[in-house]
Amino acid sequence: MTASPDLTSVFDHIERNRSAFLDRLIDYLRHPSISAQNIGITEVGQLLVGMLTGIGLETSLMPTKGHPMVVGRWQKAPGKPTVILYGHYDVQPPEPLDKWISPPFEPTIRDGRLYARGVGDNKGQHFAQILAIESHLKVHGTLPCNVILLLEGEEEIGSPHIADFVRANRDLLQADLSVTADGPRHASGAAALKFGSRGVVSFELRCRHASRDVHSGNFGGVVPNPIWTLVHLLGTMKNAAGEITIEGFHDGVEPPAPEELAAIERLPLDVEAVKVSLGLTRLDAPADRPFYDRLCFQPTLTINGFHGGYGGPGTKTVLPNEAFVKCDIRLVHDQDPADILRKVAAHVAQHAPEVEFVATKMGMQPSKTPIASPFTAPLVRAFVAAQGVEPLLVPAGFGSLPNYVFTKILGIPAFGTPYANPDEANHAPNENLVLDCFYSGIRTGAAVLHELGA
Amino acid sequence: MTASPDLTSVFDHIERNRSAFLDRLIDYLRHPSISAQNIGITEVGQLLVGMLTGIGLETSLMPTKGHPMVVGRWQKAPGKPTVILYGHYDVQPPEPLDKWISPPFEPTIRDGRLYARGVGDNKGQHFAQILAIESHLKVHGTLPCNVILLLEGEEEIGSPHIADFVRANRDLLQADLSVTADGPRHASGAAALKFGSRGVVSFELRCRHASRDVHSGNFGGVVPNPIWTLVHLLGTMKNAAGEITIEGFHDGVEPPAPEELAAIERLPLDVEAVKVSLGLTRLDAPADRPFYDRLCFQPTLTINGFHGGYGGPGTKTVLPNEAFVKCDIRLVHDQDPADILRKVAAHVAQHAPEVEFVATKMGMQPSKTPIASPFTAPLVRAFVAAQGVEPLLVPAGFGSLPNYVFTKILGIPAFGTPYANPDEANHAPNENLVLDCFYSGIRTGAAVLHELGA
Incomplete structure (x- = not known):
């Protein structure tokens, strides 16, 4: 032409x-x-x-x-x-x-x-x-x-x-x-x-138990650990198979239309090249969903950062008193940022009421x-x-x-x-x-x- | 006198x-x-x-x-x-x-x-x-x-x-x-x-997936996240009820002798004062074990620190490529440091073979x-x-x-x-x-x- x-x-x-x-x-x-x-x-x-x-x-x-x-x-x-x-x-x-x-x-x-x-x-x-x-x-x-x-x-x-x-x-x-x-x-x-x-929202989970760090020997077993609290909370939000398990999270997520599925099937894909370019030995779970299906039509829950306790060289037998997690969620289809943030907040309130939920980016649809x-x-x-x-x-x-x-x-x-x-x-x-x-x-x-x- | x-x-x-x-x-x-x-x-x-x-x-x-x-x-x-x-x-x-x-x-x-x-x-x-x-x-x-x-x-x-x-x-x-x-x-x-x-051993869990941080939008859903990998691994090591679930971990843990039980029963305990002094609203789970029993006769698994990804102000929509966790374990009775480290290593190898286990303190009996x-x-x-x-x-x-x-x-x-x-x-x-x-x-x-x- x-x-x-x-x-x-x-x-x-x-x-x-x-x-x-x-x-x-x-x-x-x-x-x-x-x-x-x-x-x-x-x-x-x-x-x-x-x-x-x-x-x-x-x-x-x-x-x-x-x-x-x-x-x-x-x-x-x-x-x-x-x-x-x-x-x-x-x-x-x-x-x-x-x-x-x-x-x-x-x-x-x-x-x-x-x-x-x-x-x-x-x-x-x-x-x-x-x-x-x-x-x-x-x-x-x-x-x-x-x-x-x-x-x-x-x-x-x-x-x-x-x-x-x-x-x-x-x-x-x-x-x-x-x-x-x-x-x-x-x-x-x-x-x-x-x-x-995809849309996006960001939030933080903050946990503080004791008023100060304590010695892991003198208090380990009786003083709660905010990192463990966050680990167990996060475990209720996405399982090891990669499925997001927040109640109602997938409301509004529709299966792709036939012409959309046809379009992603025509997209070039060299999974080995993607892995090599990023030094990866595997892609993320669940592995049975097609690559582009996961990028185009699936929401995500990404931990952007997790920080708490000692991070320096060597060891420190500390039981830390505070920790935080920064996350973002990519939204698809009819997922609404405000609705998703409400659902995450409700999930946190139900599973770990002592964790503070803070919406840090109100979101993009x-x-x-x-x-x-x-x-x-x-x-x-x-x-x-x-x-x-x-x-x-x-x-x-x-x-x-x-x-x-x-x-x-x-x-x-x-x-x-x-x-x-x-x-x-x-x-x-x-x-x-x-x-x-x-x-x-x-x-x-x-x-x-x-x-x-x- | x-x-x-x-x-x-x-x-x-x-x-x-x-x-x-x-x-x-x-x-x-x-x-x-x-x-x-x-x-x-x-x-x-x-x-x-x-x-x-x-x-x-x-x-x-x-x-x-x-x-x-x-x-x-x-x-x-x-x-x-x-x-x-x-x-x-x-x-x-x-x-x-x-x-x-x-x-x-x-x-x-x-x-x-x-x-x-x-x-x-x-x-x-x-x-x-x-x-x-x-x-x-x-x-x-x-x-x-x-x-x-x-x-x-x-x-x-x-x-x-x-x-x-x-x-x-x-x-x-x-x-x-x-x-x-x-x-x-x-x-x-x-x-x-x-x-x-109590004895003690320390170890680190290190996870690296991609060779660099990537954008959570462009790659979220296909590139694995080392923080999630560590969160799910940790969830298999200690449950939300506070029970350590590493296979064989409690071998060598014996019930206390009668005179030891009698001694801990004589120890003063003001749980409310402990909570006030540390600004705590609750003690650690499992709550049904007596306080001193948990400190004297029970082993622990403490996360000393967890670090990966963005930790600065505001938000950053990053999918991080590496993270690490530092932990210590307090040992009791006849738990042997080398034996416990072997069991933790075996647990990690079974549940998350891509996570590197590093014994950082060979331990104290x-x-x-x-x-x-x-x-x-x-x-x-x-x-x-x-x-x-x-x-x-x-x-x-x-x-x-x-x-x-x-x-x-x-x-x-x-x-x-x-x-x-x-x-x-x-x-x-x-x-x-x-x-x-x-x-x-x-x-x-x-x-x-x-x-x-x-």
């Missing part, structure tokens, strides 16, 4: 401007915008307003109860669909700094990759969308469809205000679909079109768009036009994105068109984006606009 | 020298001697040699395969019994430093207590023994019985070499009994004479001296002379001391005459010794020598 003449001229423009586009991305990445540490958010928001206004979007910095939203609009194509292009201009904290080969805010090219905090997650990806819009406007003076570019400043701290913002601005955000370029392509490196994402959506076909054609291959259809992105504001609040389908390489090291030192992924992302963004307007 | 004239003059000497003795203890405590971190051991060993030589003991620093033994001898009382006075000059690591009100190696007096690492465990107690010897020698130029003062430098790391040392020096250590001043008085504050101690020993009466009289009350007879010290080298290798009875206050916070921040306990300890040490020679 060849691109139609007017998309071809946009592609040509992109090819001619590769070097200039890369320079501008590098400049953008030099500006830290770390939401968790409230560093640089206002500056980068204002920088984006200037950038979007400059390319011809009607742009505003809209306040929320947290960091502002950058909204850029072009709606001069009556009768054509309106797409919300979502991204986020905040980045993860760069720590630990000593693990970076080059400094996180001094973008550096090595071996065909650009290294910088936020290059993959998400500046490089939404900047590709911006350049796609700019390229259409430069070449044709118009866009093939209507566009609302929505850039959030709080995604990396869990998007606490986007739902209220979308509810309050429902009219301004009337659209037919949303498209988000975030996260990695498929692990195989293949292009992927994603139809949803899961989202799901039917593969049978009428927009699937034009988006697939856009990948073919830009990258020469059909994308894999991935029923659910494994990580969490606030796409539920589109599917559940606006009631429109939400798609993911991730451009980053699978080893982008997002949320980690040496975050990077393969340069070809960046250029291919601009082309894909341009093709998406083209196909939506065709 | 009044002290005999020659003991009275020793007591008078002690009273006159309270202030000087306290100053010398403070000076001794300024010298760290942390066996687990190999800090200051040699220095403090040499300091003790000088100190003991100075008071008139024939002293040597005897090598072992680890830290040296300090041995001070006075054996100029033919026909009188020989007592081994055992203590240890090493101390626990002081961490966590930020929990100390005053620095651990800057001894500080507050409210009639001296705060410093090692003040109760064990420097303040064996220093009291040394001052008891010194006081007899100063006042009378002689001792009422023969004394072998044996100070170990590795008790806090499990006394790995004392057994070999005692076996190799059996002739030099010929004695009629051993007396150890270590650990606390009875919880009620009453004086206690102890007839044995439990020990037991019959309450009916002929030395019980003179030791009880010594308490009466020094403190005005009969001591409680405690069948087993709850902590672990290497008294088995006396009972099982030398074949002599071993007694405990602990001087420290029950809330000494040994092995914990703000370790302290009530000053009156220190002075009373010196008096008791002097009276023990007197009564043994009577």
Whole structure:
């Protein structure tokens, strides 16, 4: 399939401007915008307003109860669909700094990759969308469809205000679909079109028995141990077979639709390669569930950290007095964050009332768009036009994105068109984006606009 | 009962020298001697040699395969019994430093207590023994019985070499009994004479799955979590009712003898006071076993520490790749350390073969001296002379001391005459010794020598 003449001229423009586009991305990445540490958010928001206004979007910095939203609009194509292009201009904290080969805010090219905090997650990806819009406007003076570019400043701290913002601005955000370029392509490196994402909640379990640590000999047998209390509580929450055993936890978890099962069966899978790449001798239990079924359709209960008592060298015969566990849960289908947190709290209250349950992240809802959506076909054609291959259809992105504001609040389908390489090291030192992924992302963004307007 | 004239003059000497003795203890405590971190051991060993030589003991620093033994001898009382006075000059690591009100190696007096690492465990107690010897020698130029003062430098790391040392020096250590001043008085504050101690072994469970931490969203459900692996393994080792469920673990655990049961029935017990003193709302399960039965005659499995994954502020959606657990076991009766470690290793290999079992302290055997020993009466009289009350007879010290080298290798009875206050916070921040306990300890040490020679 060849691109139609007017998309071809946009592609040509992109090819001619590769070097200039890369320079501008590098400049953008030099500006830290770390939401968790409230560093640089206002500056980068204002920088984006200037950038979007400059390319011809009607742009505003809209306040929320947290960091502002950058909204850029072009709606001069009556009768054509309106797409919300979502991204986020905040980045993860760069720590630990000593693990970076080059400094996180001094973008550096090595071996065909650009290294910088936020290059993959998400500046490089939404900047590709911006350049796609700019390229259409430069070449044709118009866009093939209507566009609302929505850039959030709080995604990396869990998007606490986007739902209220979308509810309050429902009219301004009337659209037919949303498209988000975030996260990695498929692990195989293949292009992927994603139809949803798992939700997430986080909580802590804290236990304190005695008012101080005591000697394990003088008190062992009569003074309760908070680590044992947490171990036994956790054992009631997920069994050794990997099944989550919190009452009511699976309410709202539906079996996947036939077309979703068919889609995951078509996803490339080399379990041995996954194991080798992570140094694993086995995958997680239960082993009888298919790999992608567990990543797309199953909720998780992950212990992020467990800390209590002595952790130094050698031995210490202490009976510790306090310990804590940090956990997250990935939600699927119709699991609701508040409902799940209530169920976990009730489980803890029933099985270990002396353990304190603290919801630390109120959560992000899961989202799901039917593969049978009428927009699937034009988006697939856009990948073919830009990258020469059909994308894999991935029923659910494994990580969490606030796409539920589109599917559940606006009631429109939400798609993911991730451009980053699978080893982008997002949320980690040496975050990077393969340069070809960046250029291919601009082309894909341009093709998406083209196909939506065709 | 009044002290005999020659003991009275020793007591008078002690009273006159309270202030000087306290100053010398403070000076001794300024010298760290942390066996687990190999800090200051040699220095403090040499300091003790000088100190003991100075008071008139024939002293040597005897090598072992680890830290040296300090041995001070006075054996100029033919026909009188020989007592081994055992203590240890090493101390626990002081961490966590930020929990100390005053620095651990800057001894500080507050409210009639001296705060410093090692003040109760064990420097303040064996220093009291040394001052008891010194006081007899100063006042009378002689001792009422023969004394072998044996100070170990590795008790806090499990006394790995004392057994070999005692076996190799059996002739030099010929004695009629051993007396150890270590650990606390009875919880009620009453004086206690102890007839044995629980043994101890330590081990670590280490688990590593992936070669690096991964994102809990991108991999949750397929990448195994070492914290969950350890949680489920631990759940097979001790159940929520507090029963240790390792196969064969209770082999060698015998019911207590009638006189031992009678002794624990005479021990004061105020469970509410114990709970209040430690800020507890409950004691450990199983609650139906008598308090002292669990401390004297039951083995334990204590988790000393559990560490893995994120422990910082806020949340981090990480799926960690490694975690470890440090545990100790208190042994009773005929439980053998090597046998117990073999059984734990076999249990781990059966239930979680991917978890690494590491025996970190090869162990200390439990020990037991019959309450009916002929030395019980003179030791009880010594308490009466020094403190005005009969001591409680405690069948087993709850902590672990290497008294088995006396009972099982030398074949002599071993007694405990602990001087420290029950809330000494040994092995914990703000370790302290009530000053009156220190002075009373010196008096008791002097009276023990007197009564043994009577």
